[in-house]
Amino acid sequence: DGGITQSPKYLFRKEGQNVTLSCEQNLNHDAMYWYRQDPGQGLRLIYYSQIVNDFQKGDIAEGYSVSREKKESFPLTVTSAQKNPTAFYLCASSIQANPYNEQFFGPGTRLTVL
Amino acid sequence: GQQVMQIPQYQHVQEGEDFTTYCNSSTTLSNIQWYKQRPGGHPVFLIQLVKSGEVKKQKRLTFQFGEAKKNSSLHITATQTTDVGTYFCAGVTLGKIIFGKGTRLHILP
Numbered sequence: 187d188g189g190i191t192q193s194p195k196y197l198f199r200k201e202g203q204n205v206t207l208s209c210e211q212n213l214n215h216d217a218m219y220w221y222r223q224d225p226g227q228g229l230r231l232i233y234y235s236q237i238v239n240d241f242q243k244g245d246i247a248e249g250y251s252v253s254r255e256k257k258e259s260f261p262l263t264v265t266s267a268q269k270n271p272t273a274f275y276l277c278a279s280s281i282q283a284n285p286y287n288e289q290f291f292g293p294g295t296r297l298t299v300l
Numbered sequence: 301g302q303q304v305m306q307i308p309q310y311q312h313v314q315e316g317e318d319f320t321t322y323c324n325s326s327t328t329l330s331n332i333q334w335y336k337q338r339p340g341g342h343p344v345f346l347i348q349l350v351k352s353g354e355v356k357k358q359k360r361l362t363f364q365f366g367e368a369k370k371n372s373s374l375h376i377t378a379t380q381t382t383d384v385g386t387y388f389c390a391g392v393t394l395g396k397i398i399f400g401k402g403t404r405l406h407i408l409p
Contacts, residue, residue, distance in 0.1 A: 221399075226309065228388060228399035229343070276342060285392040286331055288345040 189213065190292035192277050197297045199271075207262045207295045209277030215290070217283035218260035222246060223274040223294075232275075235260055236283035264297065271299045304391040306400030314408050319376040321403035323389035331392045332365060332372045337402070338385040346374075346387075381407050 190211045199205045211218065217236050221229040231244030235254040249268025254260050260279075264271045276294045280287040305324045313319050323332065331350045335343035347356055349365035349372060356363045362375045372391075376383055386402040 226401065228304075228306075228401040229390075230399075231397075285395055285397050286348070286350070288333065288348065289343075289397075291342040291344070294342050 190277060190279055190290055192292040192295050194295060195293065197295055199297070199299050201299055202266045204263055204265050205297065207264065207275055207297070209260045209262065209292060210258055211279045212258060213279055213290060215279035215281050217280045218254065219278040219289065220252065220260070220262045221276045221278065223276055229276065232262065234283065271297060273297060304389060304398045304400045306389055306403055308403055309401065310404050310406070312406045312408060313379050315381060316378050319379050319405055321374050321387050323372045323391065323400050325370045325391045325393065327393045329369050329391040329393050333390040334363060334374055335388045335390065336385050337388065343388060379407055381409065383407060
């Protein structure tokens with residue numbers, strides 16, 4: 187089965203702690219993305235990566251960090267510097283970082299910071 | 301900044317009624333994509349429109365791209381309970397994809 191996996195589905199953390207969200211894809215896609223979704227809001231781009239060992243900031247990168255050491259993996263770290271980290275986080279991938287390519291989304295991780 | 305506005309934010313329809321959501325951009329788009337997100341789920345790609353005035357159909361769904369490539373619409377004929385969810389447009393301009401806030405569709409039985 188090809189697809190994108192995100193784990194865990196639900197995550198709880200105490201305020202002030204860093205937390206890393208996992209995203210793995212076996213679609214052999216070059217590009218990967220992280221979005222944040224808040225109630226009543228669209229998807230806001232946090233970071234994206236066009237290729238291994240390269241990544242770019244999106245519209246709301248402050249308080250987040252990423253790495254892309256392997257093609258299949260694009261973990262997102264929510265740091266303590268992120269002021270409102272509670273949200274639904276979606277990882278996506280596309281064949282290439284071409285805006286004409288459709289994006290395939292993972293099931294998401296709902297992060298709650300207490 | 302560049303924005304993609306989507307209206308309405310919410311829509312309640314009786315099962316069997318039609319539904320339309322509209323997407324408007326402040327700038328000319330190179331293409332537009334539509335996604336559907338079921339309650340508790342993740343967005344799933346529906347379709348992409350590229351040409352000015354383009355119209356595409358998928359069974360009961362009709363997608364249109366405006367002549368000026370600044371607006372788009374999704375129309376569902378005779379809604380069914382399986383249509384429940386949030387429909388997002390995603391416009392592409394200057395190489396950047398911008399998602400609208402979505403229209404949440406509720407179906408009343």
